[in-house]
Amino acid sequence: xxxxxxxxGRTEGPVYVPGDDGYDEERTGFQLLGPHRPEVIVGAxxxxxxxxxxxxxxxxxVPLAVQAGGHGVGVPTRGVLVGxxxxxxxxxxxxxRTAWVEAGATWAEVVxxxxxxxxxPLSGSFPGVGAVPYTLGGxxxxxxxxxxxxxxxxxRFEVVTMDGRLRRADETSEPxxxxxxxxxxxxxxxxxxxxxxxxxxxxxxxxxxxxxxxxVPGVLxxxxxxxxxxxxxxxSAVSVLVYPDAPPFPEAMRGRQVxxxxxxxxxxxxxxxxxxxxxxxxxxxLRDTLRELPYTESGxxxxxxxxxxxxxxxxxxxxxxxxxxxxxxTKTTGPDAAVPTxxxxxxxxxxxxxxxxxxxxxxxxxAAYSVMVLSVPQPGQEKTVKxxxxxxxxxxxxxxxxxxxxxxxxxxxxDEVRAAFEPATYRRxxxxxARYDPHGLVHGNHPIAAA
Numbered sequence: 001x002x003x004x005x006x007x008x009g010r011t012e013g014p015v016y017v018p019g020d021d022g023y024d025e026e027r028t029g030f031q032l033l034g035p036h037r038p039e040v041i042v043g044a045x046x047x048x049x050x051x052x053x054x055x056x057x058x059x060x061x062v063p064l065a066v067q068a069g070g071h072g073v074g075v076p077t078r079g080v081l082v083g084x085x086x087x088x089x090x091x092x093x094x095x096x097r098t099a100w101v102e103a104g105a106t107w108a109e110v111v112x113x114x115x116x117x118x119x120x121p122l123s124g125s126f127p128g129v130g131a132v133p134y135t136l137g138g139x140x141x142x143x144x145x146x147x148x149x150x151x152x153x154x155x156r157f158e159v160v161t162m163d164g165r166l167r168r169a170d171e172t173s174e175p176x177x178x179x180x181x182x183x184x185x186x187x188x189x190x191x192x193x194x195x196x197x198x199x200x201x202x203x204x205x206x207x208x209x210x211x212x213x214x215x216v217p218g219v220l221x222x223x224x225x226x227x228x229x230x231x232x233x234x235x236s237a238v239s240v241l242v243y244p245d246a247p248p249f250p251e252a253m254r255g256r257q258v259x260x261x262x263x264x265x266x267x268x269x270x271x272x273x274x275x276x277x278x279x280x281x282x283x284x285x286l287r288d289t290l291r292e293l294p295y296t297e298s299g300x301x302x303x304x305x306x307x308x309x310x311x312x313x314x315x316x317x318x319x320x321x322x323x324x325x326x327x328x329x330t331k332t333t334g335p336d337a338a339v340p341t342x343x344x345x346x347x348x349x350x351x352x353x354x355x356x357x358x359x360x361x362x363x364x365x366x367a368a369y370s371v372m373v374l375s376v377p378q379p380g381q382e383k384t385v386k387x388x389x390x391x392x393x394x395x396x397x398x399x400x401x402x403x404x405x406x407x408x409x410x411x412x413x414x415d416e417v418r419a420a421f422e423p424a425t426y427r428r429x430x431x432x433x434a435r436y437d438p439h440g441l442v443h444g445n446h447p448i449a450a451a
Contacts, residue, residue, distance in 0.1 A: 003040045003056075010052040013045035013086055026083050029070010030128070031409060033310035033377070036065060036073065038081035044103075045086050047158070047166060047192050053082045054190060055164045057441055064162075065443045066190050068104045068130030072137075074445035075411045082190055084130075092117055097198045098155060103132050103191055111296055119198035120295045122150040125237075125262070125302040132191050137406050137446070138183045138362045142206070142264040142298055143199060145235045145350030151182035152356035153197035161189040161436045171358050180432040182360035185405070187444035188436050205272030206264040206301040207289035209279055213240065213257040213330055216283030220330065220345070221323040223261055224369075226278055232350035234275060237262045237302070240343040242335050252286045257334050263290065264301050312382070313374035314389045315407035317367035318399045321345070325395035332392040333373065338384050341392070344372040344407065361429060363422045364401050371396055372407045405446045414449045427451065 008015045016023040017040050026043055027036045039062070042053040057064040063079035084104035091100045094117040101110055101121075108127035114120060124134050124141040134141075139150025147153065156170035157178065167189075169178040180188055211219045223238050230236070238261050245255035261279055265272040269292045276290060293300060326345075333341040346369065353365045373392045375385045403420045405412075418426050426448075433440070434450035 007040060007042060007052060007056055011042055011045070011049040013043040013049045016041040016043070027067075027081060028308075029067055029073055030308045031070055031073045031311065032308050033312065034073060034076050034411070035070070036067065036076045036081050038065070038077050038079060041081045041083055043083045043086055047160070050082055050084075050160045050190050050192055051164055051166065053080055054160050054162060056080060058162050058164065058439075061439055061441065063443045064190075064441050066103075066133075066186060068133050069106065069128060071126075071129055072133070072409055072445045075443060075447070077443050079441075079443075084132075087192065090114075092119070092198070094119065097200070098195055099198055100193060100195050101131050102193045103130075105131050107131050107134070108299070111298070114198055115202070115294065115296050117198075118200060118202045120201040121196060121198055122147055122153055123298065125299070126304045127299040128306060132194055133186055135194060135196070136181055136184070136186045136191065140346070140348070140352065140406060142204065142235055142301060143201065143266055144352055145232045145347070146266050147199055148351035148354065148356065149183065149362050150196070151360050151362055154182055155195040155197065157181050157191050158193045159189040159191045162439070162441055166192070176428075176432050177436060179359060180361055180429055183362035184429045184432070185444045185446045185448065187442055187446065187448045188432055189442060201266055201295060203292060203294045204264050204266060204298060204301070205269045205290065206293050206298070207291055208263070208287070208301065208303065209261040209276070209285055209290065210253065210287040211259045211261070211283060212286055213259050213334075216259070217327070217330075218323070219259045219261070219282055220326040222282045223279065223345075224321055224323070224326065227347040229278075230275060233266045235264045235347065235350075237344060237346040239302070240330055240333065242337075242340070250287065256286075257330065258286065260303075262302050264298070309376060311374055311376050312385050312389075312410040313372055313408055314393060315370055315372040315404040316393060316396055317348075317364050317401040317404045318369045318371060318396055319367065319401055320399050321369050321371070321396065322399075325399075328395045329371070329392055332388070337388060339375040339377050339381055339388055341373060341375045341388065343392070344370075344374065346370045361421070361425055363420070363425050367401045367404075370404050370407065374409070412446055414447055417446045417448065420446075
């Protein structure tokens with residue numbers, strides 16, 4: 001019996017093998033560089049389909065990967081790929097302020113269901129990202145400094161482990177698995193759903209201020225100094241990129257290296273406007289999009305591209321940043337960069353620095369900032385991109401706490417993943433991996449080596 005016929009007889013969702021119509025569409029996610037090339041894809045329509053895929057992979061000792069939106073593809077699988085985008089049901093308990101979120105639901109789909117109740121999840125800057133994989137990695141979003149990591153507010157998971165069992169993982173049932181899944185990544189099984197806390201947030205004062213770096217060279221350092229004065233209700237970041245000198249980009253931005261200061265304030269508009277006045281006074285503003293936003297429009301804060309594209313990135317957690325490092329960063333990634341590159345800095349601290357009620361695998365909570373360098377390479381530019389990233393991040397070496405996997409996109413080795421955790425945390429993750437996936441068949445974006 002062929003692979004396709006064997007699995008198609010056990011699943012409700014579609015099954016694809018190479019050459020089938022729909023195979024390429026199903027395996028290709030948002031990240032277009034290095035997509036999966038599996039021998040078979042199960043487009044899971046429910047838990048039973050996930051179990052069938054897991055049992056197939058386990059019986060043949062072939063690797064298994066999971067893809068919702070495909071934003072953070074690491075090492076592409078050539079075994080079994082479970083596509084979860086059809087599993088996108090979201091339900092809300094307004095009284096308990098919780099939501100049940102299936103494996104393939106995006107944050108936009110979660111917000112659409114929670115917003116009518118005046119509640120919001122701890123969603124990320126891009127609404128199209130899958131809520132479950134985002135949370136498995138920790139999750140630092142628009143309300144992060146006020147409420148902490150998304151992983152801090154998970155009440156339970158349902159997960160199919162490689163023995164084919166559907167397990168409930170929470171504070172009292174499978175507590176080690178529950179600990180590992182909250183911040184340790186998706187390397188321990190296939191999560192089919194999660195129950196999360198919701199926050200009483202109906203909207204934000206937020207948006208962006210855009211500056212020409214050439215005219216306001218100190219804008220990043222001004223933002224850094226400003227972050228030391230703001231309350232925890234403010235979560236902010238900066239992106240810097242050189243805009244192409246062509247339509248459809250705004251005329252005021254074309255051909256310029258632009259700093260976009262991204263601000264989300266969970267409070268009234270009047271106070272928000274007072275808080276941002278020091279930033280508006282830094283220099284001429286190319287564009288100002290700050291306004292009151294319903295949470296359903298929270299994606300407008302970062303305005304990230306909605307179209308799939310190829311990219312690679314590296315990201316570091318920092319104890320602090322200084323003006324000289326920021327100046328070097330904008331120079332390295334400016335108009336003369338060998339590959340189009342975006343710089344991203346995020347302000348951490350606040351609730352992110354505090355441990356959750358139920359401990360989890362999120363480490364390095366003392367980090368004050370993060371810095372990311374993301375490039376969009378052409379074929380054959382992989383080595384160029386790696387060299388560019390090394391050069392761009394070198395000035396931050398003395399303030400580096402650890403790599404940050406949340407915004408690191410591209411294949412990582414086990415040693416690179418290990419460096420992102422405290423030694424004791426990684427040893428514990430490796431023990432969980434050995435217990436629930438002893439043959440190392442689950443291939444998450446950030447691989448954990450079984451103890």
